[in-house]
Amino acid sequence: MVTIATTQRRRRSGLGMAMPAILLLLAFFVVPVVMLLTRSVTDPEPGLHNYAALLGSPTYGRIFFNTFFVSGLVTLITALIAFPIAWALAIMPRLPAGILFAVILLSMWTNLLTRTYAWMVMLQQTGIINRMLQSIGLIDTPIQLTNNLIGVTIGMVYIMLPFMILPLYGVIRKIDPAILQAAALCGASRMQALVRVLLPLAAPGIASGGLMVFVMSLGYYVTPSLLGGTANMMLAEFIVQQVQSLLNWGMGGAAAFVLLVVTLALYALQLRLFEPRETR
Amino acid sequence: MTTPYLHIDGIRKVYGEVVATDHVELTIGESEFLTFLGPSGSGKSTTLYILAGFQDPTAGDIRLRGQSILRIPSHKRQIGMVFQRYTLFPHLSVGENVAFPLRVRRMGRAEIEEKVRNALALVRLSGFEDRMPSAMSGGQQQRVALARALVYDPPVLLMDEPLSALDKKLREEIQLEIRRIHQETGVTILYVTHDQDEALRLSDRIAVFNRGRIEQVGTGAELYAGPATRFVADFIGDSAFLAGRLATVSGNRASLRFPDGTVATDVPVHGGGTVDQEAELMLRPERIELTREPGPEGTTLPVTVQDITFLGNNTTVVLRTGWQQELSARLSFGHPLVGGIGRGDNLHIRWQPDVAQAFATP
Numbered sequence: 001m002v003t004i005a006t007t008q009r010r011r012r013s014g015l016g017m018a019m020p021a022i023l024l025l026l027a028f029f030v031v032p033v034v035m036l037l038t039r040s041v042t043d044p045e046p047g048l049h050n051y052a053a054l055l056g057s058p059t060y061g062r063i064f065f066n067t068f069f070v071s072g073l074v075t076l077i078t079a080l081i082a083f084p085i086a087w088a089l090a091i092m093p094r095l096p097a098g099i100l101f102a103v104i105l106l107s108m109w110t111n112l113l114t115r116t117y118a119w120m121v122m123l124q125q126t127g128i129i130n131r132m133l134q135s136i137g138l139i140d141t142p143i144q145l146t147n148n149l150i151g152v153t154i155g156m157v158y159i160m161l162p163f164m165i166l167p168l169y170g171v172i173r174k175i176d177p178a179i180l181q182a183a184a185l186c187g188a189s190r191m192q193a194l195v196r197v198l199l200p201l202a203a204p205g206i207a208s209g210g211l212m213v214f215v216m217s218l219g220y221y222v223t224p225s226l227l228g229g230t231a232n233m234m235l236a237e238f239i240v241q242q243v244q245s246l247l248n249w250g251m252g253g254a255a256a257f258v259l260l261v262v263t264l265a266l267y268a269l270q271l272r273l274f275e276p277r278e279t280r
Numbered sequence: 281m282t283t284p285y286l287h288i289d290g291i292r293k294v295y296g297e298v299v300a301t302d303h304v305e306l307t308i309g310e311s312e313f314l315t316f317l318g319p320s321g322s323g324k325s326t327t328l329y330i331l332a333g334f335q336d337p338t339a340g341d342i343r344l345r346g347q348s349i350l351r352i353p354s355h356k357r358q359i360g361m362v363f364q365r366y367t368l369f370p371h372l373s374v375g376e377n378v379a380f381p382l383r384v385r386r387m388g389r390a391e392i393e394e395k396v397r398n399a400l401a402l403v404r405l406s407g408f409e410d411r412m413p414s415a416m417s418g419g420q421q422q423r424v425a426l427a428r429a430l431v432y433d434p435p436v437l438l439m440d441e442p443l444s445a446l447d448k449k450l451r452e453e454i455q456l457e458i459r460r461i462h463q464e465t466g467v468t469i470l471y472v473t474h475d476q477d478e479a480l481r482l483s484d485r486i487a488v489f490n491r492g493r494i495e496q497v498g499t500g501a502e503l504y505a506g507p508a509t510r511f512v513a514d515f516i517g518d519s520a521f522l523a524g525r526l527a528t529v530s531g532n533r534a535s536l537r538f539p540d541g542t543v544a545t546d547v548p549v550h551g552g553g554t555v556d557q558e559a560e561l562m563l564r565p566e567r568i569e570l571t572r573e574p575g576p577e578g579t580t581l582p583v584t585v586q587d588i589t590f591l592g593n594n595t596t597v598v599l600r601t602g603w604q605q606e607l608s609a610r611l612s613f614g615h616p617l618v619g620g621i622g623r624g625d626n627l628h629i630r631w632q633p634d635v636a637q638a639f640a641t642p
Contacts, residue, residue, distance in 0.1 A: 181334055182367035184354040186381040186428065193355075196384070200371045 033260070036253040043250030050254035060238075067235040070149055070224070071217035074156045075210050078164045081157070082209065083202070086168035091177070108162040116226050119155045120146055123227070147229035155223045160216065164209040171205030172198075204274045211270045215263045235259055283346040285310040285468065286436060291340035293326050300326040301492045304340070308436075311466040317479040317515070318489030324472045327489075328438050331470065333357050344435060360429030360467075361438040365445070366421045368413040374400070374424050375409030381432045399427040402461060419450045423457065430465060439471045443478065455481050476516055480504075488512050504564075508550060510639035513562050520568070520607035521560040522581075526553050526640065536561050536638055538581070540602030545578030546633060553640035560639050567635040568609040570597060570617055575630030583607075585625045590618075597621070599629065 040050050054060050085104075089097050107115070122128050123145035130142040145151050175198070183193040199206075221236035228234065233241070235255060242252035284307035291304040301323035308314050316324035329335045331342060333354035341348050349357055368377050378399050382392045400406050403423040413421055422442050429437055439458075443451045459482060462469055473479055479486050480500040487497045488511070496508040500516070507513035510521070524538040526549070534549040536559055544561050553559060574580045583599040586606065595611045595618050609629060611618050621627065 176365060176367065178363050178365050178367045179369065181332070181354070182361070182363060182425075182428075183369070183380075184334075185332060185357070185359060185361045186384065187355050187358070187432065188380070188384045189355050192384045196380070197369055197371075201369075203371075 036249075037257050038253075039249045040251075040253030040257055043248075043253070050250045051258075054251065054254050054258065063233050063235060063238050066149065066232055067218055070152055070156070070234065071214050073153055074160055074217045075214045077153070077157045078160045078213050079206055079210055082161055082164035082168055083206075085161075086165050086172050086205075087198075089165070089169050090172040090175075104162050104165060107158075112159065112222055115159065116155055116223050119151070119158065119223075120226060123151050123154065146227055147231070149228060149232050151227035152224045152232065152234070155227045156217055156220060159220075159223060160213040163212045163216065167209040167212070168202060168205040171202050175201050207270050207274045211266055215266060218263065219259055284308070284343075285312075285345060287341075287343040287346075288327065288331070289341045289343065291327060291330060291337045291342065293323075293330060293335065294338045299492050301330075301337075304492075304494055306487055306494065306497065308468060308470065311468055313462050313469045313471065313482060313484045315471040315473060315479040315483035315486045316489055317473060317476060317486050319474055319515075322489035323492035324489040325440060326492075328440055328470060328472050331436070332359060332361055332438055358432065358434050359436050359438060360432070360434035361440065362422065362425045362429050362442040364441045366413070366418065366425065368421055368424055368428070370413055372413075373409065374405065374411045374413065374416070377413065377424055378427045378431050381428060385432065395431050396427075399431040400424075402430065402464065403427045403457065417450075418446050419454055422446070422454065426458075426461065430461070430467065433467075435468065437467050437469045439469060441473055444473075444475075451478070452481075458482060480516075486516075488515060490515075507562075507637070510550070510560065510562070513637070513639065518565050518608075520563045520565060521639075522563070522601065522605060522607065523558065523560050526555055526557045526559050526638075529553050529555055534559070534638055535578070538601070538603060540582075542581050542602070543578060544581075544636060544638075547636045547638045549638040549640055551640040551642060553638075558641040560641065562637050562639060563607070563629075563631055564635065565596075565608050565610045567631055568607070569630045570599075570609045570611060571628050571630060572617075574628040579633055579636070580628050580630040583627055583629050585621055585623055585627060587623065588621065599627070 041048060043050075085100075089100060092100065124130070125142040125144075127145070129145065130139075133139045134142070145154070179197065179201075180193055183197045188196060219236050220234070221240060224232075224234040225237050225240075228237075230237075239252045239255050239259075242248040242255065286308040288304055288306040288308075292302050293300040304323065304327050306314075316327060318324045326335065330337050333349075333352065336350065342350055368374075369380065372380065375396055378396045379392050382395060387395075396409070397406070400408060403426050405420065405423055405427065408416070408420070408424075413424065416424070425442070443454055446454065455478060458469075461467075462482075471479075471482060483500065485497060485499055486503055488495045488503065490509075490511045496503060496512045498506075503512055503516045507516065513519050514521070522536075522538060522544075524536040524544070527535045527537040527543060529549065532548055532550075533546055534553055535543055535545040536547065537543050547561065549559065569575070574582065581601060583601055585597060586600050587598040589596045589598075593613055595613070595615070596608050597611060598606060598608050600606055607629075617627075
């Protein structure tokens with residue numbers, strides 16, 4: 001929608017050309033959202049009682065906590081893993097960097113269900129990870145890695161990594177290596193150069209990657225439902241349960257709308273904090 | 281013998297098969313301004329990067345006040361450097377950029393403030409503390425970079441073609457600034473450039489680099505008047521090289537015979553030489569006298585005027601020798617021949633015996 005808005009500003013005459021796309025978005029995106037929003041305040045009876053119930057009860061509060069906690073943790077861990085990978089991609093010679101890219105993109109393009117089931121197999125009690133940890137003597141008995149939030153976090157970090165690596169790579173690649181040489185001659189140790197120069201310069205990439213990962217995590221369904229089990233429900237699972245099993249469209253709509261508002265708020269925050277820097 | 285302030289001792293750097301620098305040997309005095317001059321790929325930047333600690337030499341040593349610095353990592357060498365590209369930290373203001381080296385040294389706030397103020401005053405950018413680098417011109421950015429490199433009083437300041445991205449007028453302006461700053465601070469400067477004018481304008485001494493080796497070290501005047509190799513003669517100042525063969529050789533003096541049979545006698549010859557070896561006679565255009573009559577035997581050549589260009593303070597006359605080699609002479613404004621000669625005129629050049637030199641072709 002943003003691209004349509006900017007296109008309009010640039011070339012008003014292009015509006016006609018954009019009409020099919022606008023109509024498509026209206027019919028299949030805006031209308032359903034509005035319908036869902038309407039149902040959330042009319043179903044089963046008019047009023048804000050769906051929202052009151054959703055935001056007021058500790059049961060639902062637990063779901064919100066799970067969702068935000070896991071999403072935040074996933075974002076943090078993803079950033080920590082993605083940063084060195086993006087840095088390596090930026091400074092590697094062309095060929096090895098290309099191979100690493102291919103590996104990252106290939107995993108991204110592999111079917112999501114397949115990848116999640118693969119994690120289920122690896123993380124189970126007799127799975128390769130538990131056996132490895134046992135064989136090196138780190139643990140005595142297998143630890144529970146599926147059907148809880150640990151499994152969800154591991155699976156989601158893996159799935160989200162490319163979405164963090166790519167924007168980070170884009171930003172880091174533009175940093176002149178001579179700036180880091182200058183920092184070194186100025187007396188900055190590697191750690192100081194990282195904290196005082198590299199991280200601030202990479203901040204827009206961390207922000208846009210982090211936002212993407214966080215927002216995607218908030219609404220993620222497949223991985224939490226397969227690796228998390230029913231006891232540790234997250235928001236997307238809750239919406240599916242409300243709509244599919246309980247046919248409670250009002251409550252499902254309210255939850256979906258809360259998710260949408262949070263997402264848009266985060267996006268607005270990111271625009272405000274980092275957009276001027278990126279265009280500078 | 282006293283220990284030299286900075287001693288670059290036999291530095292050699294090999295990348296795979298390529299020898300970037302070889303046997304680079306140089307001593308630099310405290311507060312000296314020494315320039316590495318040479319074409320790109322001559323090893324001057326490699327030498328500078330080894331000094332900065334970005335590269336390790338294959339062999340050799342670098343000693344500052346007698347202590348080897350090669351094992352000290354870049355960030356502990358205390359060396360200052362201004363780079364070819366603008367390397368200010370784009371997310372920090374000018375003041376924060378200059379304060380950066382002091383902050384990482386965990387200096388006190390008051391001390392940092394004072395040093396930053398002094399450093400910015402030195403490069404005449406007082407009051408620019410809060411400006412962002414992106415809001416400054418290239419010349420201003422390089423001055424901030426200079427302040428940042430000087431703020432911690434480095435024993436040596438390295439400058440790697442810092443003005444190459446600037447236009448000519450700005451370049452000359454900042455050259456004067458650099459000279460003034462060198463005089464005011466007394467910092468030892470190693471400067472890399474491929475621009476001979478810049479080298480002559482700035483330096484106490486110049487080391488001419490070619491193919492990874494130093495061809496000659498000396499003051500600008502020494503290099504201009506007494507180039508040790510043809511490369512130096514060609515690189516510093518304009519010169520005419522007249523090709524001939526050695527006719528007689530005695531010690532390091534020789535006479536040359538040109539293809540038209542004319543002989544230049546008793547010139548110093550560089551690069552050894554045996555009779556009949558190919559050699560070139562070097563003449564500086566402003567030392568070539570143009571006359572209607574031939575000069576004394578052995579210091580004169582018949583020439584034909586090819587072209588005359590008036591350039592204000594001098595008139596450049598392009599001449600052709602009997603064997604069709606071109607050279608140019610400069611006539612100062614008001615010279616009696618100016619206005620009196622034209623294309624196709626047959627004239628003579630002559631030179632004082634002490635200004636000509638010959639380089640034997642190896």
